[in-house]
Amino acid sequence: MEGSRLPTLLCATACALSACQPDFPPPSEVHGVRVLAVHQDPASGVPGGSVKLEMLVADERAATTAADGTTLEPPPVQIRWLAGCNNPPSRQYYACAPALRALAEDPNIATSGLVGEGSQFALTLPADILSTAPELPSDPLHYGVSYVFFAACGGAISTDGRDGFPFGCNDPSGAPVGPSDFVIGFTTIYTYEGAENQNTNPALDGVDFDGVSALPALAFDSSSATPPPKTCTADADCADVAFSHRAVCSEKNTCAPLVSACSGKKCPSYPVYPHVESASFQTFTGENEIMWASFYTTLGSFEDDTRLLDDRVNGPTRDSGTGWRAPAPNGERRTSTIWVTVNDQRGGVTWASFDVVVE
Amino acid sequence: MMRGARQLAVAALGCSLSVAQALCAEAAEQPSVEGSGASSRAVSDPELVEFANAEYPPEARAAGLDADVVLAISIDKDGKVTNVEVLEPAGHGFDEAAVAAAKKFVWKPAHRGDRPVAAKIAYKYHFHAEAEAPPPPPAAPLLEGSVHLADGKSPLAGAQVRILAGTALVLELTTDASGHFRTEALAPGDYRVQISADGFETYTAEEHVAAGEETNVSYGVVPKNDGEGETVLVKGARPSREVTRRTLSRHELSRVAGTSGDALRAIQNLPGVARPPALSGQLVVRGNADQTTPVFVEGLWFPTIYHFGGLSSVVPTEMLDEINFYPGNFSVKYGRALAGVVDAHVRETRGDGRYHGLAQVDLIDARGMLEGPIPGLKGWNFIGGVRRSHVDAWLVPLLRTKDTQITAAPVYYDYQLVADTHPTKTSYLRVGILGYDDHFRAVNEAGANSGTIDTMNASFGIGAIYHDTLSPDTSVDVTMSFGRSKQRFVFSDIRAQTEANGTLGRGEITQRITRRATLRTGFDLLFAPYNAKGAIPDDSGAGAPDIGSGVTTPLRVFDHSSNFLEPALYSEMSLEPNARTHVVSGVRLDFTSDTRRVDVAPRTTARYDLVPGAKKTTLKAGSGLFYQAPGLLDIVLSDDAKKLRSRRAWQNSLGVEQRFTDHLTFSVEGFFNLLDQQIERGVNEQGVLAYNNFGTGRIYGAEFMLRYSEDEHFFGWLSYTLSRSERTYQPGQPSQLFYLDQPHILTILGSYVLGKGWELGGRFRFVSGNLYTPCVGYGPGSPPALYSSTQSGYLCLNGPQNSKRLPPFHELDVRVDKRWVFGNFTLGVYADVINVYNRVNPDFIAYNFDYTRSRPQTGSLPIVPSIGIRGEF
Structure with missing residues (x-):
């Protein structure tokens, strides 16, 4: 058929292979x-x-x-x-x-x-x-x-x-x-x-930030009955939060890990890693249901916008996380909100979010 | 009185009685290569001064029998007939009558220079029971040409030009000081032309000459032990069965700058051929879609002609002799094609009893070839080659250093093995194996295009072709092949896989009915059991809004096994009512088992020499119907394929060809094609998307070509196409430009032999920019895209389809070749620099994630020097 989608897909593949994504x-x-x-x-x-x-x-x-x-x-x-x-x-x-x-x-x-x-x-x-x-x-x-x-x-x-x-x-x-x-x-x-x-929404076991689970103390999980992260009005309110980074009070009045602002190519990349419950890996019409995670942030940047979690052919992927880099310093303490959404191919979705304070 | 005894030119053996010029010089002296003096040694033709009627055998006349008796007539230096032999008897008393009459002929003898020489000619005496009197003699065919060194450096004077019918020597000529030869002594028919000269490899070519027509040829020969072996054959202005046939010789194919010497990519420089979308490997002819111009190699259909998006052809240039390209209005011999036809021919083996080899390496692939006699099989020769890409060897490490997600590279290889022989004096048999394999597999775990990527395209075929000139008036061509092909495409959850075992048979018999009428009748049969399975998103069809990647939509699943059964019959009559006019009319019947329909395709072409002679002006025109049956995807995704019909095109063209010199020609051709029954997607009565035949379209334009065909120094052309291609996809929708519409296509290219082994070529292209559809939203104030939460991404809200055009494409490519000869070994190096001034040509519009920002983006190569080295013996 003229204008068929298949050639377009082939071209898209070629484009993907040629890394011709604009900036x-x-x-x-x-x-x-x-x-x-x-x-x-x-x-x-x-x-x-x-x-x-x-x-x-x-x-x-x-x-x-x-x-x-x-x-x-x-x-x-x-x-x-x-x-x-x-x-x-x-x-x-x-x-x-x-x-x-x-x-x-x-x-x-x-x-x-x-x-x-x-x-x-x-x-x-x-x-x-x-x-x-x-x-x-x-x-x-x-x-x-x-x-x-x-x-x-x-x-x-x-x-x-x-x-x-x-x-x-x-x-x-x-x-x-x-x-x-x-x-x-x-x-x-x-x-x-x-x-x-029948489909079910994916569920999260946890979300790691820099190698340590941010749940339940610091993150919100839409698929969990756990309480939202601890609220605060001052840094002292977060003193009892155990985390790899010092927890401080964010602009949104939640306890959040504190990281340093950074500029340049040598800035650390903090791994952000969603843990999806094993029951979420379903099959659909006899094959692995495709599932992917999307990452969003209000400050800083991610190495990848999307990570494949479950491949139709190969099943669960080994590495479903990505890295987050802090924004450049501007002399102020700022709060970045990070979201991780997990979608399946039938419209199921769940998400988690947490704040990171950048100073 | 003999009723209707008249003379005709002998096709395979003989001479035209009317001019009685074909001769087989018996002179013992062989011409030598001696420069300018050679012209004085040219052989003139004997002329029939007095004709004698044969007595028609009474029994044969009573039975109404016609007959041709082929004679060998020996004529001494005084013009007397000294001997007459029957070469092809007809019986019924015809042989004796013909011999008796021929002995009474009186000739003006042949001459070598000023000196009369003895000659022996082949002559066909034709008996026709109904004709009352001999008709006027037919206009003599003209065969003229030149012989030069293959490197184009200089003409070759004094070369022997031996013209044979089968193995019988018909005529022997000698080239003059400028390497030219010319004769009007041949009867219409097929000949073998053998070029030989001391110190040079013998070269043989097959030629066909017709009454009242001029056939111009140019032969390049190579010194013995040179090893180059690339004898060049450039067909001249031979009247064809089609309105327009464009032929590229192997040398031209291998020297076009910017193609890395790839034969099929060189076609993209001819008029009517659009620049394909970047990385697509499409062949877009006269504003038609891809896959509407099939490519035949030795008459076998090749579903894929390029490795991976056009990297290179699946058959290497070294295996090909020439490529004929028909941009439209082609013969009924070809079917199942809506636009044009590419017909490539594998070259005949050299048959010189020696072994030749070739090895070549460039940035993309490495290849090797071997050619020579087959031990133990007398008369059989072979040519075989193999090629493999090595992009993976250097691209994968490069990708790893770039921290990309994809760290795999495509791999392809292809192979060819062909053996041929002449089983009899008049026949030719070739058997061969051709195959290719492309594959790529990777898992991309990041980004919007994440998931498994797996593509594979492999095909393998065994085939045989057979040609036999049964008589001067009759020849047959038969092609049979069996092949297996397998394609796989996986992109995340979208996948498709097809497997097919195809059998293709073709047969054609050519019968000259009268001096001015030739009938060709043939069949072809495609039988291919196949299986296709996969899952692909519902195709909304051309012009439909964006529906995203399809990952979140339940895919259309198919697992379909069936047989393609497509037999076809065709017949066409080639008429030459006078020396200036050539009309070919035919009809083709195609049956398609999937639709259970028969498509009837009448076609007519005509050529008329408005001004004959060396600077002839030819008018040409054609009109006909062309069909293309539903494709595999149409069939397997159609809920009822029997409701579908073949796509149809009504092609019309009108043009003029002007020859200025032996090498310089100009042609212009207008075309107007109407399309209907195009298979498109629409909502059916069930409320779902389905295929229908509601698509229509029209394509019109003009093609111009100023061409200098190859001589010893130069070849090149300027081609320009002005065209417009429109479609209406469903009833009620507005007509819109087809996405491959390219109004202006200009190509200027040439290659010049500098001498001392150096050759310099260049190509400049200017093409209208690609069309695109802007994302405009629902109107003022609307975002340009719609967010699909199910896909967690945005979908473009299209404006008018293909309503915007990118800036034009232009590019300059330069190629330099250098060759050294070391005895039997030749070493060649080339540098093909693509995009010399590093133009960033926009190929498509790239958008950010929500379509609020856009930017023209290139998919074309930056400046890239492609360097290759080749050794031959």
């Missing part, structure tokens, strides 16, 4: 408003069942200074959800545009249960999500698909909409904000036929 800021460095993950519970849907969604949003917009010299903190991020696109033609997200447009114009949309606000949202899947899904000989299993669209806006969400998408994002003057303050996207909820095909 852009990596995705692991977080600035502005970023959506880092959307957690589904359960990880795969059931017909007529409920699914809870939770968005991991990073807001790293800088404060601005008003004309009178006062510091203006950016407005809180507004989040809007829109569900209701089930088994669209072609099963692809882009075929949802007519459904989205119709939903946005529905006067009863507010009470339909298909819209929501805030970082969490729950919806109920249609009871016929499987029975109305096409069955193809080439599908490895029978499945239905439901798309939930969202917008994370560092201004005020508008419903004036754009061509094909019902939400906009404006600043106080009514002008559209820039792309660094506005994220639009979707999450895909798969409903698989057969109990053996």
Whole structure:
């Protein structure tokens, strides 16, 4: 077929092999408003069942200074959800545009249960999500698909909409904000036929920072019932935290390891290593389910943005971690937030986060 | 009175009675190489002064029998017939009647210089029961050419040019002071031309001459014990079965700068051939997609012609004799192709009874070849070669020092073994083994492209070709092959693997019906049991929005075993109503078992010499239908392949060729191709993506070529293509530019022999920039990309497809060759410097992770000197 994806993939492979990646800021460095993950519970849907969604949003917009010299903190991020696109033609997200447009114009949309606000949202899947899904000989299993669209806006969400998408994002003057303050996207909820095909979210045993587990004292784990890291108001509140580095109180009032800012090529690289529970390594249609970890930071940099955790062919990889380097000194104590998200190929996700104080 | 007894030129043995010029000089004196004086020793032709009708055998006439009797007529220096022998009897009393009539012929004798000499000619006496009177004599074919040293340094005067039909000597000429020879003494047909001179290797070429046409040839010969062995054959303006055939000789193929001497990459410099996307190894002809111009090697289809993204061809240049490239409107002999055809020919073994060898090393690979007689098999010769890349030897350590995730390198090798013989005087048999293997495997554990990467492409084939000139009017060509091929592609969870055992048979019989009509009829059969299995993301089709890598989508899984059964029949009539006109009309029937349909493809081409002669002007035109059956991917991913039809193209072209000198020609050709039934992806009645035949398109443009064909010092050309390629992928969608559309393609290249073993070449290319689709979001104020939490990445929100174009590509390449001869051994060194002024050519747009930033990015090579060394004996 003309324009087939296969040649593109071959070219992408060749490109990957030729290391022809340009020098852009990596995705692991977080600035502005970023959506880092959307957690589904359960990880795969059931017909007529409920699914809870939770968005991991990073807001790293800088404060601005008003004309009178006062510091203006950016407005809180507004989040809007829109569900209701089930088994669209072609099963692809882009075929949802007519459904989205119709939903946005529905006067009863507010009470339909298909819209929501805030970082969490729950919806109920249609009871016929499987029975109305096409069955193809080439599908490895029978499945239905439901798309939930969202917008994370560092201004005020508008419903004036754009061509094909019902939400906009404006600043106080009514002008559209820039792309660094506005994220639009979707999450895909798969409903698989057969109990053996149901997905579960990955779970973490721990996250190492510089060779020592940061859990539970210093890190938050979305897949664990352990309490969040200890809060504090001063460094002394963290004196009892046992860690390889001295724990101090971060700008976010959590106890965090203290490292030195550094510039130059000889700066140390602090290993960041997610430990995934062995039960998370599942199979899907008889093969290893692909799983990968993504790393994000507000300051400093990672050696790799993504690490493969489970390869379809070879199974779990030996080295799933990467290294974090502290930012260059600027004379101030600063706090870097580090996120580690773990995704599987069916939409399952979990994450952990912790702060690192840089001085 | 003899009814219809008339004379015809003898195709394989003989002479044209009308001019009665073919002769076999019996003079004992052999010409010698003697510089300028040689021209005075040229042989003139005997001329028939008085013709005698033969008595038609009554029984044969009553039975309505026609016949050809081939005679050998000896003519003494006075022009008298001294002896007549029957070379090819016809029986029924024809032989005796022909001999009796021939003995009554009166000739003007042949001359060597001013002196009459005896001669012996082959002559076909044709009996035709229905013709009332002898028709006017046919226009004589013209064969002219030149002989020069293979290094192009100087013409070779006084060389013997022996023209044989089978093993029978028909004519012997001597080159003049400028190395030229010329004759109008040949009858239309196939000949073996043998060039010999003291101190030089004998060279043999097969030629075909036709009534009223000029065949221009140029032969390069090498001194004995030189070892170069690269005798050059440049075909002249031979009327072809196609509107346009562009032929590159082996020397040209190996000397084009920027190709590292690779034959098939040299094709990319011809008009109508686009610059392929970087690292893709595609062959893009006249705005068509890749895989629509098949490559045949000795008539066998090669599904892959390049190792790894175009690094080099899978058949080394040294194995090839010439490559014919048909950019469109090709003969019905070829099928299953929507755009053009590349037909490469493995060279015939030298057959000089000695062994020759070659070894070459460059930055990419090392190769070796051996050629010579097969011990114990009289009359059999072989040529064999093997090549392996050694990129892994130096690239892997380099990658490790660069701290990259990929620390493996691709490996390829290929091999060829060909043996040939002449089983009879008129036949030729070749058997061979060709194969190649490419593989690469690595695990990338970091980055967006993480996962297992595993590619493998291997093919192996055994084949035989047989040619026999059964009679002066009839010849047959048969090709049979059996091959196995295996491809594997793994990219993270996306994978595809195919295995096929293919049998391909071709046969063609050429029958001259009358002096001006030749019928060619043939068949080809492709039978290939195959298995294809894998899992690939749902293909949204060309022009669809970005759906990401597919890693998180349940993949389309297939495990499909079936047979490709594609028999085809074709027939075409070649008509020459007069000396200036050549029309070829034919039809091809292709059956495809997967679709259970028969495609009927009528095609016609025509050439007309508006101005005949040495500076002739030829008008040419063609029109026809071309089909290409659904491909493997179309079949295995189609829920019902029987609903599909073959892609179709209606090709039309019109052009002019102008010859200025023996070497300098200019051609311009316009083309207009309509595409329909193109296989594309669309949403079917089930609401899922499926293949359909709704795609259409049109391609139009013009090709210009000013070419100086090779002489002893220089070859080169300037080619320019102006074109536009448009597609409509589904009904209701707007027409858009095809992603491989390149409006301007300019190539200027040449190679000059400086002398003393030095040769200098260069190539400059200027090509329109690649198209790309910008990421524009949903409109003003919208981010340019959509975040997919399932993929933990962004998807480009496309603007109008292929609505933006990158800056143009341009590049200068320079090649220098130096050769030393040490007795039987020749040492050669070359430096092929690619991208001399280090232009950073943008090939695609690279984006940051959320598509808010973009930058043109190159996939092309920076300045790279490719250095090679080669030894031959």
